[in-house]
Amino acid sequence: MKALLPSRPVLWFLFLFNLMVAAAAPFVIDGAQGVLTAAGMGAVSLGAGAGLVRDRRARPAS
Incomplete structure (x- = not known):
């Protein structure tokens, strides 16, 4: 499982x-539950996006 999570796809x-x-x-x-769901999912999305950017910077240009 650890090898699967950092893969680009x-x-x-x-x-x-x-x-x-x-x-x-x-x-x-509706209500606060929708706002909190959006905030939580947005945080996960930002974390995955940061992983994509970090992986892109770590690879040498070919």
Whole structure:
């Protein structure tokens, strides 16, 4: 499992899926629960996006 999480396809999936859920949550779920869901999913999406940027910087240019 540890080898699967930092792979680029998994990070892209986490980034895009959680970003879509974070954008839709306030419209689908009412009240504070929708806002908190959006904030949590947005945090996961930002973390995956940071992993993608960090991985891109770590690779040497070919």
